[in-house]
Amino acid sequence: MIKMSEFDPVQDAEMLIGKFISREIDEEEGMRLLTFLKDNPGWDQKLYEQKYLADLLAETSRGPTQELSEVDEVKSELLDELYRHYEKVSDFSHNSKGRWRTLTILLACSAGILVLVITALVHAFFFIPKFSHPTQVTVLAPFTETSQAVAVLSYSVDVKWSESMESAPQVGAAMLTGTYDFQSGVVMTKFYCGATLIAQGPCRMEIVSGEHVSCFQGRFSVETTDSTNPFHLSSRDFSSIKGKKFLLDLSRNEPELHSLSEATESIRTDSTQSIKLHAGKGIRIEKTGRETSISADGTGYLSSDRVVALAESVAARNLERWKKSREEWLRDPSLCLFFDFQSETDIRKTGRVTNLAASHTGAPGSATLVGGRLGDGRWPGKNSLEFRTVSDRLLVSIPERLTDITLSVSLRADEIERNLNSIFMTEAFGKGALHWQILNNIDNGERGAVRLGLCEGRPGKFQADNFDAPVVFNAETLGTWVRLAMVLDTERRTVSHYLDGKLLVRYDVPFEMHIDLNKAEMGNWSSDTPVNPIRNFVGCFEEFMLFSRALSDDEVGLLHLAIP
Template identity: 25%
Template sequence: MDNHRLNELTLAHLDGCISDSEFAELQQLLESDADARTRYVEMARLDSELRESGGAFDEPASEKSPQLSTWSRMPRVAQTLVIAATVLILLVPTWMMVRPDRPVGNQVGGTTNATPSKPVRSVAVISAEADAVWTAEDGKRIGKGTALEPGMLNLAEGLAQIDFFSGASMTLSGPTVIELRSRNLAVLHRGRVRANVPPAARGFEIQTADVRLEDLGTSFGIVAGDNGQSDVVVFDGEVRAVDREADELSLLAGDTAHLVEGGATMSSSQELGEFPDILAIIERSGDLVQSRYARWKAAATDRRSDPRLIAYYDFENLTDTSRRLANRAVAGSGSELDGGIVGARVADGRWPGKPALDFRGEGDRVRFNIPGEFDAMTLYAWVRIDALDRDLNSLFLTDHFDPGEIHWQLSVHGSLHFATSPIGVPPAPAGFEVAPNEQIQAENRRFWSENFWDASQSGHWFLLATTVDRAKQPSVVHYINGQPVGFNGGSNMDRPLPKLRIGYADLGNWTDPIWAKAIRSLNGRIDEFAIYSAALEANEIRTIYMQGRP
């Protein structure tokens, strides 16, 4: 592994300036080298923590101008040196940093005043997947590239590869439920896994049916049933099965064993089914990518004919010279609602070859003029969030904030925000350029979703949707990846909404802010955007997600 090149590519990706060819090179490195994946995850974690500690402040999100963090303003060369130095420190062997008589890790001796170091929470990373459907207890979206902390992991269907930071790797075939306890230990509750353990990760253990399987540098498969019984087959090397009574059973290549109630016994060779490896996942993943893109194209073509659409933008056929985002809705005003692309560059979307717009600079945006007044509305967009740099980050913002105009954005805390007001921004008192914020917020209808995003999900695609209906209560519903989510705050949420208006507006920015220095530019990509004159039903939002999920 060329560490210098890996560092260059990783930093370029974290900074959002990586080219498509460099991104392909980085993907190849990560798919082929477990050490590279471990180093990438560590650098990404450090980058995220340094950004968060570099001057960020915690305050209630409101309509005010945010401040850039110290880390965001730091030159990338300086960031590189900080990250490199931090990684170097982490790679210093423990014996060089701890005296023999000093407790290690989180143990603190009675005579020392040293504060225990904060342990690294993540123990593994999802390095590949094919048609994977995950079930997360907290609703958090996980997928390829997600760093995994200790806890339960439920793969409902499909295939996935997990790389532990110890160097061991595991292929899961859904449905599988497994518990990650550390970088060296996992508990298989039910399902099918294949483990590959290189010499450097000897001692990696999997527990199942109350039996501990210690890998001595090998490859083996396990099938765990709902009845508390499991079967194991060794493909290569040696596995030591340690039962509840601490008795050991050595299994060599070709051996199979039956595990039940804390005991392990040799069994006759039997057909346990297939145990896919990483190559099978990558091959299947490539086929799925193209088929999903094709299925989405067919669904998008049908969607264009929905008479409820005000405007629909599929981002197809964009090139580097494109300066217009075409409205594909069959009904309505047609090309009059085309958007003007300002600054944003064309990049890959949810699938290779699917165009998206990359919003990176403070001036990047798509400019619209959409007339009319509406009693109901649905906004949805497929968005890749790379970072939430601002207190509020634009998805779709009308100029200024006149009566009935809408603001749709993301908070720095990772929540979806919708706002409108029957009076907009009231006149400024004598001696003021703008009305006081308290006066603006007094009539503002604001709806904040539960937090759904944090830095560990940087680069993941989300379907973000919000429905609004003046005749219903609650009048606003937020959806993340096809599922409705609750509110974690807002104001005047139970008061009537005004007629909804758009007019001049920006995708990914705010051209005419209330405050002169307000910056709301988005840091990420968008590859589909729609506006309806009706509040879509929950099942319709779910269908849009299922038809378009990457």
């Protein structure tokens, strides 16, 4: 018999406070927390301490910096801010607004709390977050809760996308309607309707809908579950081609259609009459427009099994190419941290992740894994570190004080459910601290954007500065591998964000920068307090690098080229 664990009210309260701070608490949980606070004096103060710390570290803008010296000048503003926060929480349930207001009042008016709030007033205005304005920006698609995707890119083999493509889709990425153009290689796309389309370059096609692709150039192989599937191709000579298994060859001067299974039905663009081709039959459209019957030739047909085999061969080649690139980067004396997560024995048995760069930098030889587990990388044989729960994290130490810094990570974000999702963050937020994370601020339209938070210190005042990249993760890119990089150049006073080797945004920093990493975490964050705001990353890290210098734009591009 399975013995149920006993209910621990203290552990439950800590969990509820964490959810309250991260604004994820529901009505039932809120009333449970309220009851606990009423029955346990002192816990309301703990909640407010954690609420103050969470707000301090949330790095959200509250407008232009203000120079204030008197507590009375700011007391009203912060109290109003707290009240607005709890009013927002109360809107979770319109039917219980009165009970939520009761929770607000009891939390705000408990004995001794007003003193703490006033203390928070003083600290809040000695540590004022603000936003900096970029000097160069690349605009990406915003995060939307809806998706226009109709298919997924299942495999690609040696694909060279045309320069006309604004961004090259990655394997696993959702495919939207629109034009796709590549000069060479093979792409296999699986549509939500169940059809599989294999396109060979040079190719140009337009995904019109989830059931229709217009073909302009290339060779196209189609497999569907049955002949009744609505999926169909069109071209200059055919308004519609549908069937269970067929090949459309537009690589020749005279297009050919080959039926390879059951009946393939086609309609010419200058006719409404349907032509049925049985298995083994085909037609060629001569330059004059006349049709010629031919025998179907499956020589040029690429089955899905064949594409998978080719992709696996290319993946093995890419893995070897990555290993060679890894050895080249390890010769860079500025490389302080390099985790590739390939040391399975160390990770599984000791919970240590080897720092491959430790031998020549004096940096710690390994990092400590708390939770987490080994997962699959983008190729067979390539490992990743998988983060799933609020406990998963990798603890790293960088005792050397750095002047400049470059961070690079190959990751796959599967969810961005927290308001702030940690990539690499120092503990707490003192002078020289650094927080690199993914945003989930729907209200401000920042969901899926990447943020670097820096702490500037000067006598009598600390300043949290936020440097945001455009939206990187949206409904179509979640679950796909990307490489993010961030360069902090103290000499030039710039902060730069990169995606897949390309510059996204660059900021001029209006203050003298200091970097003091010391203790940091990957995939999570600790605030050195009993209750931590939840910032765990959900997904996988495939590779992580930290350089003690500012890499150039070209060097950041080379980092990405190591991953074909």
